[in-house]
Amino acid sequence: MHPAPSVIVFTSISGLGFGLFMWLGLGFPSFTGMAAFGVYFMAYALSVGGLLSSVLHLANKKNAIYAFSQWQTSWLSREGILSVIALFTFAPMAIAQIFFASDSLNWLGPIGSALALITVFSTSMIYAQLKTIPRWHMPLTPVLYLTYAIAGGALLSMQAKVAGVLLIVVLALQWAYWTMGDKRLAETGSDKGTATGLGSIGKVRMFESAHTARNYILDEMFFTVGRKHSQKLRMISTVLIGVVPVLMLLLLPVSMPMAIAALLIHVAGVLTSRWLFFAEAEHVVSLYYSRG
Incomplete structure:
Protein backbone atom coordinates (compact mmCIF):
# COMPACT_ATOMS: atom_id res chain seq x y z
CA MET A 1 0.00 0.00 0.00
CA HIS A 2 1.08 3.59 -0.57
CA PRO A 3 2.31 5.05 2.76
CA ALA A 4 0.39 8.35 2.72
CA PRO A 5 1.87 10.83 5.25
CA SER A 6 -1.57 11.91 6.52
CA VAL A 7 -2.54 8.35 7.44
CA ILE A 8 0.84 7.66 9.05
CA VAL A 9 0.45 10.75 11.23
CA PHE A 10 -3.18 9.87 11.98
CA THR A 11 -2.51 6.34 13.20
CA SER A 12 0.60 7.38 15.13
CA ILE A 13 -0.36 10.49 17.08
CA SER A 14 -4.04 9.68 17.63
CA GLY A 15 -2.94 6.42 19.24
CA LEU A 16 -0.60 8.35 21.54
CA GLY A 17 -3.39 10.77 22.42
CA PHE A 18 -5.95 8.11 23.28
CA GLY A 19 -3.26 6.15 25.09
CA LEU A 20 -2.65 9.19 27.28
CA PHE A 21 -6.40 9.52 27.85
CA MET A 22 -6.48 5.92 29.05
CA TRP A 23 -3.90 6.68 31.75
CA LEU A 24 -5.61 9.97 32.68
CA GLY A 25 -8.84 8.09 33.20
CA LEU A 26 -7.06 5.79 35.63
CA GLY A 27 -5.62 8.72 37.55
CA PHE A 28 -2.09 8.88 36.09
CA PRO A 29 -0.95 11.59 36.45
CA SER A 30 -3.24 13.04 39.10
CA PHE A 31 -3.03 16.80 38.49
CA THR A 32 -5.27 19.79 39.05
CA GLY A 33 -5.14 23.40 37.90
CA MET A 34 -2.70 24.44 35.18
CA VAL A 55 -9.17 14.04 6.54
CA LEU A 56 -6.24 15.30 4.46
CA HIS A 57 -6.17 11.92 2.72
CA LEU A 58 -9.63 12.48 1.26
CA ALA A 59 -9.85 13.81 -2.29
CA ASN A 60 -13.05 15.63 -1.30
CA LYS A 61 -12.77 16.83 2.30
CA LYS A 62 -16.56 17.29 2.51
CA ASN A 63 -16.93 13.50 2.45
CA GLN A 70 -22.05 4.02 8.29
CA TRP A 71 -21.53 2.77 11.85
CA GLN A 72 -23.42 -0.48 11.22
CA THR A 73 -20.89 -1.74 8.67
CA SER A 74 -17.80 0.48 8.79
CA TRP A 75 -15.03 0.39 11.39
CA LEU A 76 -13.98 3.83 10.15
CA SER A 77 -17.40 5.17 11.06
CA ARG A 78 -17.34 3.40 14.44
CA GLU A 79 -13.92 4.89 15.15
CA GLY A 80 -15.18 8.40 14.38
CA ILE A 81 -18.25 8.05 16.61
CA LEU A 82 -16.34 6.40 19.47
CA SER A 83 -13.61 9.03 19.37
CA VAL A 84 -16.16 11.83 19.74
CA ILE A 85 -17.91 10.02 22.63
CA ALA A 86 -14.56 9.40 24.34
CA LEU A 87 -13.45 13.02 23.98
CA PHE A 88 -16.76 14.34 25.35
CA THR A 89 -16.66 11.85 28.24
CA PHE A 90 -13.36 13.30 29.43
CA ALA A 91 -14.47 16.93 29.04
CA PRO A 92 -16.47 17.29 32.33
CA MET A 93 -13.73 15.51 34.27
CA ALA A 94 -11.08 17.79 32.75
CA ILE A 95 -13.10 20.93 33.52
CA ALA A 96 -13.58 19.84 37.14
CA GLN A 97 -9.88 19.14 37.64
CA ILE A 98 -8.61 22.25 35.84
CA PHE A 99 -10.99 24.96 37.03
CA PHE A 100 -12.30 23.62 40.34
CA ALA A 101 -9.42 21.35 41.52
CA SER A 102 -12.14 18.77 42.09
CA ASP A 103 -12.11 15.01 41.72
CA SER A 104 -15.90 14.73 42.01
CA LEU A 105 -16.23 13.62 38.38
CA ASN A 106 -13.28 11.21 38.39
CA TRP A 107 -15.77 8.33 38.24
CA LEU A 108 -15.99 9.17 34.53
CA GLY A 109 -12.31 8.24 34.18
CA PRO A 110 -12.57 4.44 33.88
CA ILE A 111 -15.45 4.83 31.41
CA THR A 132 -7.37 -8.27 0.52
CA ILE A 133 -4.27 -7.26 2.50
CA PRO A 134 -3.12 -10.47 4.21
CA ARG A 135 -0.33 -8.77 6.17
CA TRP A 136 -2.94 -6.72 8.05
CA HIS A 137 -5.62 -9.40 8.25
CA MET A 138 -4.54 -11.13 11.45
CA PRO A 139 -5.38 -10.86 15.19
CA LEU A 140 -1.97 -9.39 16.02
CA THR A 141 -2.82 -6.11 14.26
CA PRO A 142 -5.26 -4.78 16.92
CA VAL A 143 -3.04 -6.16 19.70
CA LEU A 144 -0.09 -4.21 18.30
CA TYR A 145 -2.08 -0.98 17.95
CA LEU A 146 -3.40 -1.23 21.50
CA THR A 147 0.03 -1.98 22.97
CA TYR A 148 1.59 0.95 21.13
CA ALA A 149 -1.14 3.26 22.49
CA ILE A 150 -0.84 2.03 26.08
CA ALA A 151 2.98 2.19 26.07
CA GLY A 152 3.05 5.62 24.43
CA GLY A 153 0.40 6.84 26.86
CA ALA A 154 2.53 5.62 29.77
CA LEU A 155 5.44 7.67 28.42
CA LEU A 156 3.28 10.79 28.08
CA SER A 157 1.78 10.32 31.54
CA MET A 158 5.26 10.11 33.07
CA GLN A 159 5.01 6.47 34.14
CA ALA A 160 8.67 5.96 33.25
CA LYS A 161 9.35 2.47 34.63
CA VAL A 162 5.98 1.12 33.48
CA ALA A 163 6.60 2.59 30.02
CA GLY A 164 10.03 0.92 29.90
CA VAL A 165 8.53 -2.52 30.53
CA LEU A 166 5.67 -1.92 28.09
CA LEU A 167 8.09 -0.86 25.36
CA ILE A 168 9.86 -4.21 25.68
CA VAL A 169 6.48 -5.87 25.04
CA VAL A 170 5.93 -3.55 22.06
CA LEU A 171 9.27 -4.60 20.55
CA ALA A 172 8.49 -8.30 20.96
CA LEU A 173 5.06 -7.88 19.36
CA GLN A 174 6.43 -5.72 16.55
CA TRP A 175 9.01 -8.33 15.54
CA ALA A 176 6.41 -11.08 15.78
CA TYR A 177 4.18 -8.98 13.53
CA TRP A 178 6.93 -8.46 10.96
CA ALA A 195 -6.43 -14.25 -9.47
CA THR A 196 -7.27 -14.93 -13.12
CA GLY A 197 -8.71 -18.42 -12.73
CA LEU A 198 -6.23 -19.71 -15.32
CA GLY A 199 -3.86 -21.48 -12.96
CA SER A 200 -5.28 -24.90 -13.79
CA ILE A 201 -3.98 -24.76 -17.36
CA GLY A 202 -0.41 -23.66 -16.61
CA LYS A 203 1.77 -20.91 -15.19
CA VAL A 204 0.25 -17.48 -15.68
CA ARG A 205 2.45 -14.50 -16.53
CA MET A 206 1.60 -10.89 -17.35
CA PHE A 207 1.93 -10.05 -21.04
CA GLU A 208 1.17 -6.36 -20.52
CA SER A 209 0.26 -4.31 -17.46
CA ALA A 210 -3.41 -3.71 -16.80
CA HIS A 211 -3.08 0.02 -17.54
CA THR A 212 -0.77 2.14 -19.65
CA ALA A 213 -0.89 5.18 -17.35
CA ARG A 214 -1.01 5.99 -13.65
CA ASN A 215 -4.34 5.35 -11.96
CA TYR A 216 -5.95 5.25 -8.51
CA ILE A 217 -5.04 1.59 -7.94
CA LEU A 218 -1.37 2.16 -8.69
CA ASP A 219 -1.26 5.33 -6.61
CA GLU A 220 -3.00 3.91 -3.53
CA MET A 221 -2.56 0.14 -3.50
CA PHE A 222 0.74 -0.62 -5.16
CA PHE A 223 4.01 0.24 -3.47
CA THR A 224 7.27 -1.66 -3.41
CA VAL A 225 9.98 -1.35 -0.79
CA GLY A 226 13.14 -3.40 -1.32
CA ARG A 227 13.90 -6.12 1.24
CA LYS A 228 17.29 -4.59 1.93
CA HIS A 229 15.74 -1.20 2.72
CA SER A 230 12.94 -2.84 4.65
CA GLN A 231 15.36 -4.67 6.95
CA LYS A 232 17.39 -1.51 7.49
CA LEU A 233 14.26 0.47 8.41
CA ARG A 234 13.13 -2.30 10.76
CA MET A 235 16.40 -2.09 12.65
CA ILE A 236 16.20 1.72 12.81
CA SER A 237 12.61 1.44 14.02
CA THR A 238 13.61 -1.13 16.66
CA VAL A 239 16.35 1.08 18.06
CA LEU A 240 14.10 4.14 18.17
CA ILE A 241 10.86 2.51 19.33
CA GLY A 242 12.28 0.60 22.22
CA VAL A 243 15.99 -0.10 22.59
CA VAL A 244 17.14 3.46 23.33
CA PRO A 245 13.99 4.57 25.24
CA VAL A 246 14.00 1.37 27.34
CA LEU A 247 17.64 1.83 28.34
CA MET A 248 16.93 5.46 29.22
CA LEU A 249 13.76 4.73 31.19
CA LEU A 250 14.99 1.71 33.12
CA LEU A 251 18.64 2.59 33.74
CA LEU A 252 18.73 6.38 34.13
CA PRO A 253 17.31 8.42 37.02
CA VAL A 254 13.80 9.65 36.28
CA SER A 255 13.72 13.28 35.20
CA MET A 256 11.59 15.46 32.94
CA PRO A 257 14.34 16.08 30.31
CA MET A 258 15.09 12.35 30.14
CA ALA A 259 11.39 11.47 29.77
CA ILE A 260 10.93 14.05 27.00
CA ALA A 261 14.00 12.77 25.14
CA ALA A 262 12.78 9.17 25.43
CA LEU A 263 9.35 10.23 24.17
CA LEU A 264 10.73 12.05 21.12
CA ILE A 265 12.95 9.10 20.20
CA HIS A 266 10.02 6.71 20.63
CA VAL A 267 7.74 8.84 18.44
CA ALA A 268 10.37 8.84 15.68
CA GLY A 269 10.42 5.06 15.88
CA VAL A 270 6.63 4.83 15.80
CA LEU A 271 6.49 6.96 12.63
CA THR A 272 9.13 4.73 11.02
CA SER A 273 7.34 1.49 11.93
CA ARG A 274 4.01 2.91 10.82
CA TRP A 275 5.53 3.85 7.45
CA LEU A 276 6.61 0.22 7.10
CA PHE A 277 3.13 -0.91 8.18
CA PHE A 278 1.72 0.65 5.02
CA ALA A 279 4.71 0.32 2.67
CA GLU A 280 5.10 -3.44 3.21
CA ALA A 281 1.39 -4.24 2.93
CA GLU A 282 0.77 -6.21 -0.27
CA HIS A 283 -2.72 -5.76 -1.70
CA VAL A 284 -3.78 -8.80 -3.72
CA VAL A 285 -4.61 -6.50 -6.64
CA SER A 286 -0.83 -6.13 -7.09
CA LEU A 287 -0.87 -9.62 -8.61
CA TYR A 288 -2.31 -8.06 -11.76
CA TYR A 289 0.56 -5.58 -12.06
CA SER A 290 3.62 -7.76 -11.60
CA ARG A 291 5.44 -9.20 -14.59
CA GLY A 292 6.84 -12.12 -12.56
Missing part, protein backbone atom coordinates in the same frame (compact mmCIF):
# COMPACT_ATOMS: atom_id res chain seq x y z
CA ALA A 35 -0.77 21.18 35.40
CA ALA A 36 -3.97 19.30 34.55
CA PHE A 37 -4.65 21.77 31.75
CA GLY A 38 -1.27 21.01 30.20
CA VAL A 39 -1.78 17.24 30.27
CA TYR A 40 -5.35 17.37 28.95
CA PHE A 41 -4.32 19.86 26.26
CA MET A 42 -1.66 17.40 25.09
CA ALA A 43 -4.14 14.51 25.05
CA TYR A 44 -6.77 16.47 23.11
CA ALA A 45 -4.21 17.96 20.72
CA LEU A 46 -2.77 14.56 19.81
CA SER A 47 -6.15 12.80 19.53
CA VAL A 48 -7.98 15.51 17.60
CA GLY A 49 -4.92 16.43 15.54
CA GLY A 50 -4.49 12.82 14.50
CA LEU A 51 -8.13 12.44 13.54
CA LEU A 52 -8.08 15.67 11.54
CA SER A 53 -4.92 14.62 9.69
CA SER A 54 -6.81 11.63 8.29
CA ALA A 64 -15.54 13.35 5.99
CA ILE A 65 -19.06 13.84 7.35
CA TYR A 66 -20.07 10.48 5.87
CA ALA A 67 -17.57 8.75 8.15
CA PHE A 68 -20.17 9.06 10.92
CA SER A 69 -23.11 7.63 8.98
CA GLY A 112 -13.35 7.23 29.34
CA SER A 113 -10.34 4.91 29.54
CA ALA A 114 -12.39 2.02 28.16
CA LEU A 115 -13.76 4.24 25.37
CA ALA A 116 -10.24 5.42 24.50
CA LEU A 117 -9.01 1.83 24.12
CA ILE A 118 -12.08 0.83 22.12
CA THR A 119 -11.41 3.79 19.82
CA VAL A 120 -7.84 2.58 19.21
CA PHE A 121 -9.19 -0.93 18.63
CA SER A 122 -11.62 0.47 16.04
CA THR A 123 -8.73 2.23 14.29
CA SER A 124 -6.83 -1.04 14.09
CA MET A 125 -9.85 -2.90 12.74
CA ILE A 126 -10.05 -0.54 9.77
CA TYR A 127 -6.95 -2.40 8.60
CA ALA A 128 -7.27 -5.80 10.29
CA GLN A 129 -10.63 -6.49 8.62
CA LEU A 130 -9.20 -6.25 5.08
CA LYS A 131 -8.86 -9.76 3.69
CA THR A 179 7.88 -12.16 10.99
CA MET A 180 4.29 -13.37 10.63
CA GLY A 181 3.42 -10.65 8.13
CA ASP A 182 6.22 -11.63 5.75
CA LYS A 183 4.55 -15.03 5.25
CA ARG A 184 0.94 -13.94 5.06
CA LEU A 185 0.54 -13.40 1.30
CA ALA A 186 2.25 -16.70 0.47
CA GLU A 187 0.11 -18.54 3.03
CA THR A 188 -3.08 -17.42 1.27
CA GLY A 189 -2.06 -19.38 -1.83
CA SER A 190 -2.97 -16.40 -4.03
CA ASP A 191 -1.03 -15.85 -7.22
CA LYS A 192 -1.72 -14.81 -10.80
CA GLY A 193 -3.23 -18.19 -11.48
CA THR A 194 -5.83 -17.95 -8.74
